[in-house]
Amino acid sequence: MTTSASGASAEAAEADLARAGEFLQLLRDGRPRTRAELAQLTGMARSTVASRVDTLLSLGYVAPFGGASSTGGRPPSLFALNPQARVVVGADLGATHALVALADLGGTIVSEVRESLPINRGPEEVLAWLSGAVTGLLADAGRPASDLTAIGIGLPGPVEFETGRPVSPPIMPGWDGFDVPGRLQRDFDVPVLVDNDVNIMALGERKTAWQDVDELMFVKVATGIGAGIIAGGRLQRGAQGTAGDLGHVRVPGGPDTPCACGNAGCLEAVASGPALARRLGVDVDGAAGGPEHKASKVIAQRLRDGDLETVRLVREAGRHLGSVLASCVSLINPSVIVVGGSVSQAGEHLLAGIREVVYTRSLPLATKHLRIVTSTAGARAGVLGAAALATDHALSPGAIEAAGRAPRRSA
Known part of the structure; x- marks a missing residue:
């Protein structure tokens, strides 16, 4: 034939x-x-x-x-x-905020919108707002909906990356198993990629300051503690997407402080923002803006005031972090450890504690060129990472092939 x-x-x-x-x-x-x-x-x-x-x-x-x-x-x-060929959307949905940006294919942010939007309002309300925000950003930029080629989203909880569905997220009632991509694809016929917030922050930080570094750990220290791991230039999610969950690793030789997970002595229970605030006698439960926001403000202010007890506790928290990160350095040998999240505002006091333990307990070869630094992207790491996630997909060989086969849609 x-x-x-x-x-x-x-x-x-x-x-x-x-x-x-x-x-x-x-x-x-x-x-x-x-x-x-x-x-x-x-x-x-x-x-x-x-x-x-x-x-x-x-x-x-x-x-x-x-x-x-x-x-x-x-x-x-x-x-x-041609960075103007299409646009992507990056969305950082936090515990109490939402930041959404429209970006071109070169990673330049065209426009963005921020809203105080608690994630515990549930997926229907939050994603309806997100859909409206995307529509508004496209209109403001004068781009038709057909120019949108992908949406990236970061969520403050565990996510099954292959499906984009949250899995038992502790601070996201109503989100467990929710089809986030499916909901947004009712309004936008484009791929929707969803990951946890720490992973997208790692991508955003790398894009901002470490594009030439292929081995990087981003450690978020806030209400919880987690890490995004980039190895061989690729984000490592693990078998079920839980790689980097440092918050519930037991601190070697640390106190047996009860943790919300049911265990005791977890890193999150002794070194997170709320844990530090409680040790300083500050009640952060039910605080406006969330416990993370109040804890970081209190800690930063007391450090500026030169409060010695706060300095001592922050350095101690850094040493607890360092004892867990020393094991990570031995296992994955990163070139850079970036510390972000609200508690990273404690700056050099926190880093001093981390460096003290990591450089003492890790092998000299592993730490010979290791840099431990605070985040450059700061609060924008998440939205930049979400946009990068969308862009990487939009420019992948499979996406280009699909774009060539499909007719351009009208607005």
């Missing part, structure tokens, strides 16, 4: 489309290149490179870039990723 000419042509077009998505990864760094440079870089024939570039030009993901110099004859054409 022979294949018709039209059938063979269609198969060839499909193959070009699939390979064009892989080819685009070479241009994601934003650096303009000529066809000749791309051929040299990939080892492909110039005709093959031309075919890939033409496919990406037709989809709008690549655009000509002026400025190439000529050695005689016609100037060579430069091509680069």
Whole structure:
């Protein structure tokens, strides 16, 4: 049985489309290149490179870039990723806040909106607000809904990444098993990627300050304590998405303080923001803005006032963190440990305690070039990471292939 000419042509077009998505990864760094440079870089024939570039030009993901110099004859054409081709949305939904941003494919934030929105109001109310916020951001930017290509969301609880469903989240009543992607896809026909807040903060921090670092731990110290782990340049979620749950690791030699999980001596029970506030005699339960917000404000103010007891307790909390992180350093050997979350406002006092234990207990080779620093992205780490999660998907080979097959939708 022979294949018709039209059938063979269609198969060839499909193959070009699939390979064009892989080819685009070479241009994601934003650096303009000529066809000749791309051929040299990939080892492909110039005709093959031309075919890939033409496919990406037709989809709008690549655009000509002026400025190439000529050695005689016609100037060579430069091509680069077109960040304006599509847009993505990143959403950081916290315990008491929501921050949503519209970004281009280069990671530049176009516009954003913030709202005081407690996550415990439930998924229908929170996600209805999010849907309205996305619609408003698109309208404000003058972009049709057809330009939206992916949505990334961070949630303050455990998430099964493959399905985007929260799993027994302790501070999110009504969210357990809720189909977050399905709810948003009722309004937007795009992929919706959902992860826990610490993972997206790790992505945001790396994008902001550590793009050249492939081995990084982001440690969030707030109401709870968790870590986002990047190894080999990729976010590591573990088998069920619970990698990095440091809060319920027992502190070696630490106090047997009861923990909300039912155990005693957990890191969260002795080093989180509320735990520190309680030791300082401050009641944070039921506080406006949540216990995390009040605890961080009280701790920061007392440190500014030079309160010696607060300094002692913060450094002690740092040592408890350090005793757990020392094991992490031995296991995964990160190049950088970034400390974020509200309690990271304690700054050098907290870091001093962490460094004291990590550099003492870890092998010299593991700590030879290890940096332990506070977050650069700060409160924006989550929304930047959510946007990066969406962008990585939008520019993946599979997504480019799907975009080439589907007709552009109208607004």
